[in-house]
Amino acid sequence: MVMARRASPSLPAAALLLLLMQAVSGQRVKVIPEVTAYPGDEVSLRCSFVDPNGEVKKSQVTWIRDIYHEKKQNIAVYNPMFGESYPESSIKGRVSFRTSSLDDPTIVINPVKLEDEGSYICEYATYPSGNEEGVTKLYVLAKPVNYGDAIQVQEGPKSVPVARCVSSSGKPPAEISWISSFPGNVTTENQTNANGTVTVISTFSLVPSGLIHDYVVTCQVHHKTLVTPEKFNIKLNVNHSPVVSISGYDDNWYLGREGASLVCQSRANPPATSVTWKAANGKIPDSVQVNGDVLQVKKVDPSVNTTFICEVTNSVGVSQRELSVFVRDTPKPMAVAATGSIIGGIIAAVLIIGVLVTIYMIVKRHRKNDTDDDFEGPPTYKPPPPQKTGGSLNSLDKIQKFPKENSTLLQTEYFQKEPVTELDNFDDPPTDSAPVEYIELGQSYNPELQDYPPYTADEHDDDYLEQMNPIYNQLSYPEPRSVPRSSAFVMSPAMYV
Numbered sequence: 092m093v094m095a096r097r098a099s100p101s102l103p104a105a106a107l108l109l110l111l112m113q114a115v116s117g118q119r120v121k122v123i124p125e126v127t128a129y130p131g132d133e134v135s136l137r138c139s140f141v142d143p144n145g146e147v148k149k150s151q152v153t154w155i156r157d158i159y160h161e162k163k164q165n166i167a168v169y170n171p172m173f174g175e176s177y178p179e180s181s182i183k184g185r186v187s188f189r190t191s192s193l194d195d196p197t198i199v200i201n202p203v204k205l206e207d208e209g210s211y212i213c214e215y216a217t218y219p220s221g222n223e224e225g226v227t228k229l230y231v232l233a234k235p236v237n238y239g240d241a242i243q244v245q246e247g248p249k250s251v252p253v254a255r256c257v258s259s260s261g262k263p264p265a266e267i268s269w270i271s272s273f274p275g276n277v278t279t280e281n282q283t284n285a286n287g288t289v290t291v292i293s294t295f296s297l298v299p300s301g302l303i304h305d306y307v308v309t310c311q312v313h314h315k316t317l318v319t320p321e322k323f324n325i326k327l328n329v330n331h332s333p334v335v336s337i338s339g340y341d342d343n344w345y346l347g348r349e350g351a352s353l354v355c356q357s358r359a360n361p362p363a364t365s366v367t368w369k370a371a372n373g374k375i376p377d378s379v380q381v382n383g384d385v386l387q388v389k390k391v392d393p394s395v396n397t398t399f400i401c402e403v404t405n406s407v408g409v410s411q412r413e414l415s416v417f418v419r420d421t422p423k424p425m426a427v428a429a430t431g432s433i434i435g436g437i438i439a440a441v442l443i444i445g446v447l448v449t450i451y452m453i454v455k456r457h458r459k460n461d462t463d464d465d466f467e468g469p470p471t472y473k474p475p476p477p478q479k480t481g482g483s484l485n486s487l488d489k490i491q492k493f494p495k496e497n498s499t500l501l502q503t504e505y506f507q508k509e510p511v512t513e514l515d516n517f518d519d520p521p522t523d524s525a526p527v528e529y530i531e532l533g534q535s536y537n538p539e540l541q542d543y544p545p546y547t548a549d550e551h552d553d554d555y556l557e558q559m560n561p562i563y564n565q566l567s568y569p570e571p572r573s574v575p576r577s578s579a580f581v582m583s584p585a586m587y588v
Contacts, residue, residue, distance in 0.1 A: 118223075118225070119140055119141045119142060119147070119223055120138065120139075120140055120141075120213055120214075120215055120223050120224055120225035121138070121139050121140075121141055121225060122136070122137060122138050122213055122225035122226065122227045123136075123137055123227055124226075124227065124228065125227070125228050125230065126227055126228070126229050126230070127229075127230045127231075127232060128200075128203045128207075128229065128230070128231055128232070129203070129231070129232055129233070129234070129316075130202070130203060130204060130205055130231060130233060131202045131203065132201075132202065132203050133199060133200070133201035133202065133203070134199070134200050134201070134203050134229065135189065135197055135198070135199050136154070136197060136198050136199075136200070136211050136213070136227050136229070137197045137227075138152070138154075138195075138196050138197055138198075138213035138225060138227075139194065139195060139196075140193070140194070140215050140217075140223075147217045147218070147219075147220060148217060148218040148219075149193045149215055149216070149217050150170070150171075150216045150217065150218065151168065151169065151170045151171075151193075151215075151216040152168075152169050152193055152196040152213065152214065152215050152216070153165055153167070153168045153169075153213075153214045153216070154166050154167040154168075154186075154196075154198050154211060154212070154213055154214075155211070155212040155214060156180065156182070156209055156210070156211055156212075157209060157210040157211070157212060157226075158209045163212075164178070164180045164181075165178045165180070166178065166180045166182055166183070166186055166198075166211075167186055167187070167188060167198050169188055169191060169192075169193070169196055171193060174191065175187075175188055175191060181206065181207075182200060182204075182207060185200055185201060185202065185204075186198055186199070186200050187199055193215075196213065198211075203231055204231070205231050205233055205262060205286045205287045205288060206286065206287060207229060207231055208229055208230060208231040208262075208287065209228075209229060210226055210227070210228050210229075211226070211227045211228075211229055212224050212225070212226050212227075213225050213226075213227070231262065231287075232262055232263070232315055232316050233260060233261055233262035233288050233316075234261065234314070234316040234317075235258040235259055235260055235261025235262075235265050235288075235290075235291075235312070235314055235316075236258075236259045236260060237256075237257065237258045237259070237265070237312040237321050237323070238256075238257055238259075238323065239254065239255065239256040239257070239310045239323030239324075239325045240254070240255055240325060241253065241254050241255075241325050241326060241327055241328040242254060242255055242294075242328075243328045243329075243330065244299045244328070244329055244330070245299065245329070245330040245331070245407065246299050246300045246301055246329055246330065246331040246332070246407070247298070247299060248298065249298065250275075250276060250296050250297055250298050251296055251297075251298075251299060252278070252294040252295065252296045253275075253295060253296065253297055253299055253303075253308075253327050253328075253329065254294070254295040254308050254310070254325045254327060255292065255293070255294050255295075256269070256292075256293045256294075256295075256310030256312065256323060256325075257290065257291070257292050257293075258290065258291040258312045258314065259290045260284060260286075260288040260289075260290060261288060261289055261290070261291070261314055261316075262287060262288045262289060263289070263314075263315065264281055264289035264291050265289075265291050265312050265313060265314040266291075266312075266313040266314070267279060267291055267293035267310055267311065267312055267313070268310070268311045268313070268320075269293070269295050269308060269309065269310050269311075270308065270309040270310075270311065271295065271308040271309070272306070273297065273303065273306075274297070275295050275296055275297040275308075276295070276296040276297070277293060277294070277295055277296075278293065278294045278296065279291065279292070279293045279294075280292045280293075293310065295308055295310070299327075299329040299331075300329065300331060301329065301331030301332065301334050301358070301359075301360070303327055303329060304327060304328070304329040304331060304358075304360050305326055305327065306326070306327050307324050307325065307326050307327070308324075308325050308327065309322055309323065309324050309325070310322070310323050310325065311323075328360070329360060330360050330361065330406075330407050331359065331360055331407055332359065332405065332407045332408030332409065332410050333357040333358065333359035333363050333403035333404070333405055333408075333409075333410040334357065334358045334359065334410065335355065335356070335357045335401055335402075335403050335410045335411060335412040336355075336356045336357070336412060337353055337354070337355055337356070337399070337401055337412050337414045338353070338354050338356060339351075339352050339353040339354050340353060340414055340416060342417070342423070343419070343422060343423040344388075344391050344395065344416055344417070344418050344419065345391060345418065345419040345420065345421055345422045345423070346391060346392065346393070346418060346419070346420055346421075347390065347391060348388075348390070348391040348422075349388075349389065349390050349391075350388075351388040351391055352385055352386060352387045352388060353385070353386040353399060353401075353414065354384060354385055354386075355368070355384040355385075355386070355401035355403065355412070356384070357384075357403040357410070359403065359405040359407070359410075360405075360407075361405055361406055361407070362405065363403045363404060363405045364404055364405055364406070365403070365404045366383060366384045366401065366402070366403050366404075367401070367402040367403075367404075368381045368386050368399060368400070368401055368402075369399070369400040369401075369402065370397050370398065370399060370400070371397055371398035371399075371400065371413070372397055376392070376394035376395055376397070377394070378390055378391070378392050378394060378395060379395065384401075386399060386401075391418055392418075393418060395416055395418055396416060396417065396418035397415075397416060398413055398414065398415040398416070399413070399414050399415075399416065400412070400413050401413075401414075
């Protein structure tokens with residue numbers, strides 16, 4: 092296998108990397124790279140010199156302020172022999188050493204002002220290596236004052252600013268975004284103040300019309316001093332001419348109807364100043380009475396069969412809406428038909444539900460009957476073959492008798508062993524000396540009734556078994572026929588079942 096070899100870096104690049112590593116490893120002045128403060132707070136700028144072997148001699152430490160790389164100012168000096176010194180600067184009187192020591196020359200600025208933002212250099216004078224330093228950047232944050240409002244405009248065909256969101260005197264500058272259910276244009280402007288803060292003004296523009304009046308748009312202000320964005324819901328304020336509509340006509344104005352009326356409704360900004368009713372033929376019928384925005388018809392007559400006009404005026408303009416009235420000879424039977432349809436639908440629904448419930452009950456009853464039939468069939472249990480004990484095939488001489496009140500038919504055991512004898516001689520009648528096994532027919536288990544007194548079979552046994560269940564009629568065995576005697580042939584009573 093051939094292994095690919097990595098190309099070695101060029102000599103100048105390797106040398107540069109080595110110098111950077113040496114510079115980083117040789118940094119012995121330790122400071123915090125970035126510190127954040129708010130106006131009025133107290134802030135500490137830490138500094139220390141790392142010399143674990145004690146090989147470097149430190150003679151003095153100086154704090155230098157670098158104002159955006161324009162000029163540098165010594166703001167604090169400490170010398171073990173001469174003590175502390177605070178040269179003239181913009182923060183004199185507000186800066187001091189926390190401890191008088193070369194091991195911990197941390198300075199404290201209190202209170203912090205917005206103009207204190209900048210880079211601060213902690214510089215050690217040492218021997219034999221010379222001066223060594225570390226740089227801390229101080230960021231002074233200013234929480235802005237935020238608000239949002241609507242810009243009152245008048246409807247027109249051109250896009251204009253309709254809402255404004257302002258984040259004033261923030262540092263760093265805030266970011267503003269908008270949320271709206273309809274599209275618009277956003278314009279943002281930053282204004283830098285004398286103290287270094289920034290005011291951000293964002294406007295939301297669209298084509299104004301009466302349709303968007305009172306709609307709400309939302310502006311969000313994002314800033315480092317805010318845990319969550321600050322939101323402002325702004326209701327748009329658009330001056331527009333009235334938007335007019337007429338209500339009250341149900342298309343069932345017939346001759347002689349009383350109490351019919353029309354209402355002129357309008358939405359305007361600013362509010363409407365007047366509402367006027369007119370008729371298309373130039374004259375309001377005598378049977379009609381006008382009361383502000385309501386047109387009342389005392390009694391419908393043929394003169395009402397006309398077009399009514401509602402005209403609304405405000406300071407922006409005039410708008411109107413027309414409605415044509417059709418006078419019928421007789422009432423429209425729409426309401427009766429609709430009521431009949433509703434009643435008929437309700438009755439039909441009730442009948443359908445009743446039919447479905449009836450079908451469900453019939454199916455449920457049939458299923459129940461089918462289930463009950465599964466338990467009413469004849470028993471499938473067959474008696475075991477007889478044991479060879481002597482006697483004849485028709486040995487039903489002795490059957491153990493049990494009380495009727497404790498009998499349960501067709502329970503656990505349907506059949507029991509009956510007395511059987513050896514079949515050496517089919518013609519010989521059974522003898523009393525032959526052993527007999529007594530059985531219980533249809534007797535459920537009951538510990539208290541395990542022993543029953545035997546009884547002698549008589550002519551009433553068959554009737555008793557038939558009364559218990561007709562199925563026992565099949566349990567009687569017919570008289571055996573004469574067959575050739577053979578000691579090797581045995582006929583089981585089960586063959587006769």
